[in-house]
Amino acid sequence: MGPITVRDVDESNLEDVFRVCSHGKLDDPLQQKGIELRRSWLRRMLRDNGSCAKIAYLDGAPVAQLLFYTEGSAPFIPRPRRGVVLLRCVYNPFKEAQGKGASTALLRSLVEECRGDPQYLKGVRCRFIASEAFNTGEGTPMEKFYASNGFVKKNGEMVLLINGEYAPPVKLEPHPNESDKGQAIVIYNPTCEYSYPSAMRARDLLNSIYPELTVKLIDQWEDPADSVRLGNHWLTVKGAQIISGWYERESMLREVAKAVEKGVQR
Numbered sequence: 615m616g617p618i619t620v621r622d623v624d625e626s627n628l629e630d631v632f633r634v635c636s637h638g639k640l641d642d643p644l645q646q647k648g649i650e651l652r653r654s655w656l657r658r659m660l661r662d663n664g665s666c667a668k669i670a671y672l673d674g675a676p677v678a679q680l681l682f683y684t685e686g687s688a689p690f691i692p693r694p695r696r697g698v699v700l701l702r703c704v705y706n707p708f709k710e711a712q713g714k715g716a717s718t719a720l721l722r723s724l725v726e727e728c729r730g731d732p733q734y735l736k737g738v739r740c741r742f743i744a745s746e747a748f749n750t751g752e753g754t755p756m757e758k759f760y761a762s763n764g765f766v767k768k769n770g771e772m773v774l775l776i777n778g779e780y781a782p783p784v785k786l787e788p789h790p791n792e793s794d795k796g797q798a799i800v801i802y803n804p805t806c807e808y809s810y811p812s813a814m815r816a817r818d819l820l821n822s823i824y825p826e827l828t829v830k831l832i833d834q835w836e837d838p839a840d841s842v843r844l845g846n847h848w849l850t851v852k853g854a855q856i857i858s859g860w861y862e863r864e865s866m867l868r869e870v871a872k873a874v875e876k877g878v879q880r
């Protein structure tokens with residue numbers, strides 16, 4: 615096995631993020647739109663906060679990536695927890711490169727950095743790293759990977775203490791307004807190039823079933839107030855949060871049907 619190296623993402627290796635995360639999808643026009651959004655977001659984060667992503671290279675080829683930012687840098691989190699680093703995802707899509715320590719090396723690099731004084735913490739000591747471990751059904755689930763690297767589950771997030779004590783996240787209540795109650799709203803974010811394409815697919819699916827339903831898309835980083843009003847929840851239909859995720863198609867559509875029906879009767 616060749617050597618594994620870890621590099622912070624900067625302008626010189628920024629495209630490697632997409633070579634990992636969009637591996638096999640680089641020619642898809644919808645994915646390209648997601649990539650474009652993420653490229654701009656990465657550049658803005660690098661400029662304003664410093665590092666926010668890392669790439670692992672195996673024999674010089676990019677094979678895994680890790681994305682993170684402080685809770686304080688996310689505009690859609692009211693009353694952010696000080697000194698908390700949000701680990702957003704880790705991903706190694708290459709079967710032949712899995713199980714060789716690439717993602718472990720990425721995680722170790724972040725943990726080591728958080729024990730020190732990285733630029734993105736802006737002089738604040740890191741209390742803990744918190745991650746929302748979603749499961750796409752691909753590879754090893756993130757929750758299992760984090761658990762085997764010392765993270766423990768608290769309040770639905772996976773947590774690794776660094777220099778402080780755990781504090782739960784602020785729970786947001788949705789406050790849909792009158793116009794929210796007449797339409798469906800899909801929230802996407804520019805931090806993952808799959809998010810915008812998924813939001814578009816959700817919109818197309820809803821439009822095909824409910825041609826009369828207006829479906830609006832919101833960029834969580836560009837329109838944080840709208841996102842907060844909807845509890846930062848990915849899909850709200852006629853004021854009702856759809857709890858099932860995009861990958862739980864059947865139960866999601868059942869919830870949507872209920873929300874549309876209820877909204878019509880109101």
Ligand SMILES: CC(C)(COP(=O)(O)OP(=O)(O)OC[C@H]1O[C@@H](n2cnc3c(N)ncnc32)[C@H](O)[C@@H]1OP(=O)(O)O)[C@@H](O)C(=O)NCCC(=O)NCCS
Nearest residue numbers: 704705706712713714715716717718750752753754759762
């Ligand atoms: C979880 C995931 C990131 C792991 O990636 P990986 O590069 O294969 O991870 P590693 O090789 O570092 O570790 C995997 C296993 O190999 C072991 N391993 C093998 N050789 C190793 C070495 N030299 N050094 C460290 N660990 C090694 C690790 O201990 C680990 O075992 P564990 O699962 O029992 O803890 C990958 O499976 C993945 O991408 N899963 C999907 C996650 C996802 O959905 N991401 C979001 C996509 S948008």
